[in-house]
Amino acid sequence: MALTLQVNGKARSVQADAETPLLYALRNDLGLVGSRYGCGSGLCGACMVIVDGKPVQSCDVPVSAVVGKEITTVEALGSNDALHPLQQAFIDEQAAQCGYCASGILMAAKVLLDANPDPDDAAIRSALEGNLCRCGTHGRILRAIKNAAKTMRGI
Amino acid sequence: MAQTNEVAARKLPGSLETNRRLDRWLKINSDGTVTVTPGKVEIGQGILTALVQIVAEELDIDVARIRLAPATTAYSPDEGITSGSRSIQDSGLALRHAAAEVRGLLLEEAARKLDVTLEQLTVTDGVVSARSGGSVPYWELATPELLARESSVDVSAKMPAEHVVVGTSLSRVDIPGKVTGKPSYVQDMKLPGMLHGRVSRPPGPRARLKSLNAKEVEQMPGVVAVVRDGSFLGVVAEREEQAIRAERRLARIAEWTQGEDLPNNDPRNLLKLKAETEVISEKGDASVKGTQQLKAEYTKPYIAHASLAPSCAIAHWVSDAKSGAKVRIWTHSQGIYPLRGDMAQVLGLPESDIVITHAEGAGCYGHNAADDVTLDAVLLARAVPGKPVRLQWMREDEFGWEPFSSPMVMHMSAALDDKGSIVNWGHELWSHAHSTRPGGKGGVNLLAAWHLEKPFPAAKPGNPPLPGGGSHRNAIPLYEFPNQKVTNHLIRESPLRTSALRALGGFANAFAIECFMDELAEAAGADPVEFRLRHLKDARAKAVIEKVVKMAKWQPNEKGDGERGRGVSFARYKNLAAYIAVIAEVRVEEEVRVTRLWGAVDVGQAINPDGVLNQIEGGMIQSASMALKERIDFDSVGVTTRTWNEYPILSFVEVPEIEVALINRPEAPPVGAGEGTQGPVAAAIGNAIYNALGARLRDMPFTRDRIVAALST
Numbered sequence: 001m002a003l004t005l006q007v008n009g010k011a012r013s014v015q016a017d018a019e020t021p022l023l024y025a026l027r028n029d030l031g032l033v034g035s036r037y038g039c040g041s042g043l044c045g046a047c048m049v050i051v052d053g054k055p056v057q058s059c060d061v062p063v064s065a066v067v068g069k070e071i072t073t074v075e076a077l078g079s080n081d082a083l084h085p086l087q088q089a090f091i092d093e094q095a096a097q098c099g100y101c102a103s104g105i106l107m108a109a110k111v112l113l114d115a116n117p118d119p120d121d122a123a124i125r126s127a128l129e130g131n132l133c134r135c136g137t138h139g140r141i142l143r144a145i146k147n148a149a150k151t152m153r154g155i
Numbered sequence: 156m157a158q159t160n161e162v163a164a165r166k167l168p169g170s171l172e173t174n175r176r177l178d179r180w181l182k183i184n185s186d187g188t189v190t191v192t193p194g195k196v197e198i199g200q201g202i203l204t205a206l207v208q209i210v211a212e213e214l215d216i217d218v219a220r221i222r223l224a225p226a227t228t229a230y231s232p233d234e235g236i237t238s239g240s241r242s243i244q245d246s247g248l249a250l251r252h253a254a255a256e257v258r259g260l261l262l263e264e265a266a267r268k269l270d271v272t273l274e275q276l277t278v279t280d281g282v283v284s285a286r287s288g289g290s291v292p293y294w295e296l297a298t299p300e301l302l303a304r305e306s307s308v309d310v311s312a313k314m315p316a317e318h319v320v321v322g323t324s325l326s327r328v329d330i331p332g333k334v335t336g337k338p339s340y341v342q343d344m345k346l347p348g349m350l351h352g353r354v355s356r357p358p359g360p361r362a363r364l365k366s367l368n369a370k371e372v373e374q375m376p377g378v379v380a381v382v383r384d385g386s387f388l389g390v391v392a393e394r395e396e397q398a399i400r401a402e403r404r405l406a407r408i409a410e411w412t413q414g415e416d417l418p419n420n421d422p423r424n425l426l427k428l429k430a431e432t433e434v435i436s437e438k439g440d441a442s443v444k445g446t447q448q449l450k451a452e453y454t455k456p457y458i459a460h461a462s463l464a465p466s467c468a469i470a471h472w473v474s475d476a477k478s479g480a481k482v483r484i485w486t487h488s489q490g491i492y493p494l495r496g497d498m499a500q501v502l503g504l505p506e507s508d509i510v511i512t513h514a515e516g517a518g519c520y521g522h523n524a525a526d527d528v529t530l531d532a533v534l535l536a537r538a539v540p541g542k543p544v545r546l547q548w549m550r551e552d553e554f555g556w557e558p559f560s561s562p563m564v565m566h567m568s569a570a571l572d573d574k575g576s577i578v579n580w581g582h583e584l585w586s587h588a589h590s591t592r593p594g595g596k597g598g599v600n601l602l603a604a605w606h607l608e609k610p611f612p613a614a615k616p617g618n619p620p621l622p623g624g625g626s627h628r629n630a631i632p633l634y635e636f637p638n639q640k641v642t643n644h645l646i647r648e649s650p651l652r653t654s655a656l657r658a659l660g661g662f663a664n665a666f667a668i669e670c671f672m673d674e675l676a677e678a679a680g681a682d683p684v685e686f687r688l689r690h691l692k693d694a695r696a697k698a699v700i701e702k703v704v705k706m707a708k709w710q711p712n713e714k715g716d717g718e719r720g721r722g723v724s725f726a727r728y729k730n731l732a733a734y735i736a737v738i739a740e741v742r743v744e745e746e747v748r749v750t751r752l753w754g755a756v757d758v759g760q761a762i763n764p765d766g767v768l769n770q771i772e773g774g775m776i777q778s779a780s781m782a783l784k785e786r787i788d789f790d791s792v793g794v795t796t797r798t799w800n801e802y803p804i805l806s807f808v809e810v811p812e813i814e815v816a817l818i819n820r821p822e823a824p825p826v827g828a829g830e831g832t833q834g835p836v837a838a839a840i841g842n843a844i845y846n847a848l849g850a851r852l853r854d855m856p857f858t859r860d861r862i863v864a865a866l867s868t
Contacts, residue, residue, distance in 0.1 A: 016394070017396070024395045027343075028394065033338050033342075033343040033600075034336020035336075036340075037342070037465070039799055040549060040550055043799040044463060044799055046464070049411075073336065074334075074335070080335055083335070087334045090330065090334045091330050091573075094324075094326060094330060094766075094769060096333055096334070096771055097199040097200065097770075098198065098464075098517045099333030099339065100199075100328065100463045103333075103334070103336050107333060126808060127808075130807075132799065132804060132806070133807075134461060134462060134463045134464070134518055134520075134777070135199055135518045135777070136810075137769065137772070138776060138807055139810065139813050140769070142807070
């Protein structure tokens with residue numbers, strides 16, 4: 001069946017069953033592969049996107065549940081020519097090893113900074129409670145988010 | 156004459172010895188770029204960036220001119236497996252030598268063209284200039300013939316003091332794409348007409364398929380094929396979610412025989428099994444006698460690589476291949492050539508019919524399911540010739556079927572003399588194998604191959620030999636004792652398949668040695684730092700310990716307060732690579748929290764210092780996670796740990812603050828950094844818990860139950 005999703009500011013049509021997890025519609029129908037499969041049960045955050053301003057694990061949400069809602073993926077966070085301060089900070093801090101967790105973490109961090117422009121260490125850690133990183137780049141990621149927050153506050 | 160023979164006998168550095176042609180490594184392109192074709196692969200460790208630095212350095216070109224070609228059996232040098240923190244030694248040193256030689260060849264060409272002597276020439280970003288005037292770029296000098304030759308032994312690479320690119324923290328080449336959501340992994344590849352596959356595994360390793368009526372699955376929406384070969388069962392569908400649904404139905408309707416019960420999950424089972432026993436180190440001085448004896452038993456359970464991305468591969472069975480390869484494969488395997496060898500056996504094809512190309516996956520930390528999923532994808536693709544099939548394992552498949560790190564038991568014993576020094580040291584270890592990668596002799600090391608109607612037996616599980624070692628890695632202490640005996644009991648067969656995970660046996664051996672050193676220090680009434688230094692002669696070993704003591708402001712004989720405590724540890728990875736000293740701070744509340752970790756590290760010459768730090772920091776967090784939380788569980792049928800709920804890893808809320816200092820030694824050979832922290836961090840945490848509570852935890856993971864039990868005894 002045809003469903004219309006509002007993704008990254010555009011109306012996109014998807015031919016998929018209502019129960020199809022949002023993740024597969026994004027990756028396989030819309031070519032937005034920055035959101036990634038990690039567990040299929042909302043436990044790791046690799047597939048995290050923003051739906052109506054909230055972080056959502058897209059592997060665990062049927063596509064029919066997000067019709068009419070505003071979906072944002074990492075592809076809309078910034079581009080190579082105009083990086084979002086979070087992306088720039090991740091590059092500056094070299095806050096990745098394999099990087100598979102990075103896009104989900106960037107989305108969680110964006111939701112945090114949109115709501116709280118000056119989060120302390122505990123607030124950042126707790127905002128990332130739903131995101132796993134297996135390479136152990138946590139320290140760099142926490143630093144990068146702190147630095148991005150500073151940049152966004154104009155410091 | 157004697158001299159010539161000596162030169163001929165000398166080896167080329169790293170993998171150049173077995174892949175001698177220069178044009179297998181480098182190509183100078185007419186458009187002003189240089190293509191580098193290493194056989195080692197990126198697994199999140201930043202190796203490709205370090206290799207770019209090495210080539211740019213020796214060729215005197217800007218790093219932006221370098222293009223990295225993916226490793227492929229179509230043209231890349233065979234560098235075996237990307238493992239053991241050996242890529243800098245194998246690939247880095249080969250490329251350093253090859254690039255230096257190519258530079259020399261280009262300079263000779265330039266001298267001829269410009270009609271000057273070599274001494275007249277300088278190079279700036281690939282442009283060769285003569286002092287007397289005149290210049291010519293590499294791209295006009297290079298011809299395919301120039302590099303179509305074997306490398307020669309007598310090549311001088313630059314001296315460390317001349318380095319301008321090596322030794323700097325060049326930004327990783329792959330990170331911008333990864334933070335902007337670009338296709339970066341094999342998981343993200345999309346080929347025209349691509350279908351999606353899933354596999355349906357038995358309930359456990361000994362279970363076999365009894366019956367299946369696949370008709371209702373074949374009729375499900377989007378299903379293109381149900382593939383059954385013996386107990387190998389899978390499905391191909393048009394859409395990914397259709398393949399997943401069909402697999403779930405398969406799992407529901409398939410009937411399996413259970414097979415013989417698995418034993419219970421206690422590492423101490425190892426002690427009862429038939430072992431190959433070998434004394435790997437023995438020395439004696441009967442004149443030195445101890446006055447105080449100590450012994451202790453340490454264990455580690457099965458643990459998982461637990462890669463964040465379940466393994467994935469794409470296979471394309473070319474239907475109309477009159478010439479050329481019949482099977483094209485994209486995989487995040489760490490060893491494309493060994494994988495091709497095993498694959499050829501299963502498919503009954505010559506190796507030349509199979510082209511395997513590497514595409515990045517998530518960090519794997521050793522032998523995970525990368526190779527297994529590749530054969531799965533090929534078996535599914537064979538059923539739908541002409542259509543590429545992408546298969547990503549589900550999270551439950553990855554936890555249930557990846558090869559695990561072996562459980563281990565270490566029996567430590569020692570004697571102290573009346574001055575409190577160790578005069579006798581004993582270390583006996585029991586372990587399954589740590590190496591069952593593809594490429595083993597006399598069998599096929601790919602999961603699906605064992606489930607086929609005509610199964611292929613697995614190769615005999617391997618144990619890499621010393622000095623690097625496998626189960627016995629880091630079992631011989633670096634400390635100097637007058638009497639010592641180290642014994643390796645290898646039990647090759649394992650209820651659950653075991654293979655390489657970071658540091659192999661070094662994780663558990665260094666853990667046991669370093670915790671036992673603390674037990675002995677206490678018995679000797681000595682400070683654990685002073686006690687270690689007293690038994691070490693190696694100056695680089697002492698230097699990292701002294702450094703970490705300074706960083707953490709360790710106080711001699713410092714004691715914990717019943718809640719907070721700190722512990723120290725040290726190891727030299729494989730006894731021949733990175734020196735690492737660690738101090739851990741813990742706080743024991745409901746659970747053990749590791750609040751801070753300090754590390755001091757000497758990897759010789761650091762090609763990319765920030766890359767080394769990133770590897771060390773990551774290894775420290777991963778090791779802390781393993782020591783505190785991780786264990787694979789199974790029942791009589793199969794693995795019961797299937798999701799992150801049952802296999803928690805350290806979270807953002809729980810990770811410690813980390814401070815790492817690098818002792819850079821540009822004059823010493825560069826060694827890898829990825830694995831060396833595994834044992835030392837676990838030991839430092841164990842020592843810190845004892846320091847805090849006075850309770851010694853000798854079984855990993857250090858769970859709440861075990862703390863309660865240790866406190867009550």
